[in-house]
Amino acid sequence: MKKSVPQRVFSAVLITLISVSVMFPLAWMAIAGFKGKTEVLRSPFQFFPDMWRWDNYSAILADPQFLRAMGITVVGALIFTALSLTVNTLAAYAFARLEFTGKRFWWVYCLTPMFIPAMAILLTSFMVVSKLGMLDTLAVLIIPGAASSAQMFFIRQFYLGFPMAVEEAALVDGATRWQIFVRVFLPQSAAPFVVMGIASYLAYWNAYVWPVLTITDPDLTQIMQFLGNFRSDRGNDWGLLMAGSTLASLPTIALLLVFQRFIVNGVRISGIK
Amino acid sequence: MTALDSRVAVPADPAPDGVAQRDRRRLLARHRRDNRTAYLMIAPMVVLLSIFVVWPLIYSVYLSTFKISFYEEPEFVGLDFYQYVLDSPRFWESIWVGLYYALLTVPTGIVIALLLASFIKTLSRRAAAYMKTTVYLPAVVSTVVASVLFVFMYQDEGVINWMLGLLNSGPVNWLNDPGYALPAIAVPGIWLSFGITTLILLAGLLDIPENYYESAQLDGAGFFQRLFRITIPLLKNVLLYLFVTGFTLAIQLFELPLIMTNGGPVDATTTPNLYIFNSFRDLTPYATSFSLTASLMLFVVLGAISLVIFRLVNSDKAIDG
Numbered sequence: 001m002k003k004s005v006p007q008r009v010f011s012a013v014l015i016t017l018i019s020v021s022v023m024f025p026l027a028w029m030a031i032a033g034f035k036g037k038t039e040v041l042r043s044p045f046q047f048f049p050d051m052w053r054w055d056n057y058s059a060i061l062a063d064p065q066f067l068r069a070m071g072i073t074v075v076g077a078l079i080f081t082a083l084s085l086t087v088n089t090l091a092a093y094a095f096a097r098l099e100f101t102g103k104r105f106w107w108v109y110c111l112t113p114m115f116i117p118a119m120a121i122l123l124t125s126f127m128v129v130s131k132l133g134m135l136d137t138l139a140v141l142i143i144p145g146a147a148s149s150a151q152m153f154f155i156r157q158f159y160l161g162f163p164m165a166v167e168e169a170a171l172v173d174g175a176t177r178w179q180i181f182v183r184v185f186l187p188q189s190a191a192p193f194v195v196m197g198i199a200s201y202l203a204y205w206n207a208y209v210w211p212v213l214t215i216t217d218p219d220l221t222q223i224m225q226f227l228g229n230f231r232s233d234r235g236n237d238w239g240l241l242m243a244g245s246t247l248a249s250l251p252t253i254a255l256l257l258v259f260q261r262f263i264v265n266g267v268r269i270s271g272i273k
Numbered sequence: 274m275t276a277l278d279s280r281v282a283v284p285a286d287p288a289p290d291g292v293a294q295r296d297r298r299r300l301l302a303r304h305r306r307d308n309r310t311a312y313l314m315i316a317p318m319v320v321l322l323s324i325f326v327v328w329p330l331i332y333s334v335y336l337s338t339f340k341i342s343f344y345e346e347p348e349f350v351g352l353d354f355y356q357y358v359l360d361s362p363r364f365w366e367s368i369w370v371g372l373y374y375a376l377l378t379v380p381t382g383i384v385i386a387l388l389l390a391s392f393i394k395t396l397s398r399r400a401a402a403y404m405k406t407t408v409y410l411p412a413v414v415s416t417v418v419a420s421v422l423f424v425f426m427y428q429d430e431g432v433i434n435w436m437l438g439l440l441n442s443g444p445v446n447w448l449n450d451p452g453y454a455l456p457a458i459a460v461p462g463i464w465l466s467f468g469i470t471t472l473i474l475l476a477g478l479l480d481i482p483e484n485y486y487e488s489a490q491l492d493g494a495g496f497f498q499r500l501f502r503i504t505i506p507l508l509k510n511v512l513l514y515l516f517v518t519g520f521t522l523a524i525q526l527f528e529l530p531l532i533m534t535n536g537g538p539v540d541a542t543t544t545p546n547l548y549i550f551n552s553f554r555d556l557t558p559y560a561t562s563f564s565l566t567a568s569l570m571l572f573v574v575l576g577a578i579s580l581v582i583f584r585l586v587n588s589d590k591a592i593d594g
Contacts, residue, residue, distance in 0.1 A: 014392060015404065022407055025422045025464070029414065091318040100311035110318055113326040114518070115576040117525055119549050120568035123561075124329035124336065147321035150518050154473070157510035161480065177310045191476040198409070199469055206415045224415060238421065249413040253406075256413070260405040263476050 033057060033243030040238040056243035060230070065218070066244070069226040074251055076141050076222070077204040084146040084200050085193055091147075092155035093181050097167065114149035126213055140214045141204070141222070151196050158192045159185060190262040198256065205252060223248050330572075337566045340559050354559075354566035364567055366540060367548035368574055370455065374544060375523035377459040378466075383515055385463065386470035390478050391504075393471070405475070409468035416465065420532035423461040424448070427533075448534050451541040458529050458542055466522070470515060477511040478504070513586040517579055524575055545571045 028047065032040050033056050035049040060066050094100070095107055125144060134140040162185070170180050211222040221229075227244045337354055339347040358364050393404045411419070426432050427447040434444035447457040485503050494502065505512070527546040530536055536543035536551065543551070549571070553564035 011392075011396065011400070015396075015400065018389070018404070019407055022410055022464075025419070025426070026410055026414065028422060028425075029418060087317045087321060090314040094311040094314035098307045098311040098314070100308045103311070106315055106319065109327075110315065110322060112576065113322055115521055115572060115579055116326060116330055117546060117549075117568050117571050117575065119546055120333055120565070120572055121326065121329040123565065124332040125325055127332070128325065128329055143321070144325040147318045147325070149322075150514075150521075152318060153518070154514050157514045158476075160510050161507075177307065181314075191479070195469065195472050195476055198472075202412055208415075208417070241418070241421075245415065245418045252413040253410065256406050256409055260402060260409075263405060263472055263479070 029242050030246045032239060033246050035239045035242075037237050037239055040242065056237075056240045057247070059240065060244050060247060063230075065221065065226060066230075066247075068219070069221050069223045070248065070251065072138075072220060073205060073223040076138055077201045079138075080142045080146065080204045081197050081200040083142060084148055084151060085197055087147050088152040088196075089155050089186075089189070089193075092152045092159060093185060095152070096156045096159035096162075098177065111149050111153060113147075114153065122209070122213075129214060135214050136217045136220065138220060141207070141211060145203070145210075148200070151200065154196055155189070155192055158189070162188070194259045194262045198259065201255065202252065205248075333565055333569060337562060337569055339562065341561045354562050355570065357563060358567045358570050361567075363540065363543070363548060364545075364570070367543050367545045368571075370541070370543055371524040371526070371545045372578075374455055374459060374462070374526055375520050377456060378462045378523050379516065379519040381459075382463045382467050382470055382519060383474075383512070386467050386474050386515075389467070389471045390474040393475055394478050405472065408471045411464050412466070412468045414465070416528040417532060419461050419465055420529050423457075424533050427457055449538050451538050454534055454538060454541045458526075458533055461533075462523070462526065462529060466519075470519070473511060473515065474508065477508045481507050509586070513583070516582050516586060520582060521575060521579060524571075524578075545574075 031048060034052045034054070035056075036053065039046075039049060091110060095103070095110070129135060129140050129144060134143070166184060167180055170184060175183075206224060207222065208224040208228065211225045212228070215221060215225065227241060227248065230240060230244060338349060338351055340350050340353075341347050389404075389408060393401050393408075396404060414422075428434070429444055429446065433447065437444060445453060447453050481504065485507075486499060489499050489503055524544070525546050526544045527550065530542040530544055530547050531550070534542045536547050546568075549564045549567045552567060553560055
């Protein structure tokens, strides 16, 4: 569909407005990374530094711990994302498409954890993981949070919208539920997987309280932990924190650029589309 | 909790009357096979949740019936702490703050995201790719950094008051005025989360077959008719998800008010979790037991309200896409 000139102008204006409101705080963060220790906090508000200094960025990049923390966090986040997508998608398919005894009970059982405030179980889940000997391993960061009621719920809602016809046809042809799940449902799941996968990845990446509680091994220090320590070791240096946060957001942005293409018009199963 | 699973997809089994015995047996056999498959599929999730969420929760409930202090042996007190929490006006005030915040952010966030997603859908491939990345960018910033950023923007001589000055009004003391503080926190709250909401709604919109809109247009349906008759009913599954998760996240808000206002002024931004956190830091004895009990009460409130949302949104049959 060809667009008229006013429509194109309207689109361009809207894109610009949204970009500015989204980018302004981010640009401020990146530029604050060039500021001196007290300059960041200065009032009145000032966008650009008096003098562009690379100290903050070079200080962080020169710290071998920074790159190690980035590396170990990327690895952890990727495993975490893969594991949680697997666990939650399997359950989501069963709840969306299969009839089984006790389904209502297990549905409530798997959904209710969504409403449990993290605060209510922070202390006791720490006791559980220390009893299991998981402290100071990558597993303590990956396994406890992998089953996510919210993610399972989202993928189930998505699967509910799939047309029944194809599945019935496949069943008549003698396909098993596993075959249908793998050959019909999984190939159609790119968009929800990308959306939920990015959310999982970010949840892991931005986690702070849990790693601080469970990880003391410097080799396993997570990136947010590193940034927190880095700042407090150097007496609340906000310029450094901004520079570190800017650098730490780069891998995530790169990932987003790669995967956004999967959120597109899907080819729907069945002849609907 | 019937509302929770009223939207379960039931395979269209043939009517039982007039079905030959052989067919019935085959159906039963298939059902048994579904049972095994289903349990295998939910097993990993059930096991993980049991160990890392349900068991800690039960243990928390157990601990909440004890007085715990660092100096004495734990003492069984039954439901005393629940009584204290229920009698604490500050606990209830924090629940209202949480609800007000949810009301400010969840519907607004979803409407903004729906408008943005509809807009992105009309764009060319390249512009859409750019927008899909751009709207998500705020989410890569950690909450701590976002809080600090917005505190600077809200300063007396910050960029927001500077813009108000251009319109010849202000300056407003955003974070120190009880009336403005919570809405002021809602802005970064929405800013941080609207990206993922937009992508989710975009994925949902792209899933609606285009010919629905084409035939509606042929029938002369206007923009709002298409929105309310096609888009919203077909996005119902996704919208239910967004309302429920948006609400649970909003009422558990913690880091933004902690860093931006520390609950002030006069508790206007003390959300439930911040109240719990502050009572944990309190120097009063038994702070641990009290905050633990308060967080369990929050779970009850949250579950109850979420159930209402489920019933409201899921009240009638949704449509299969």
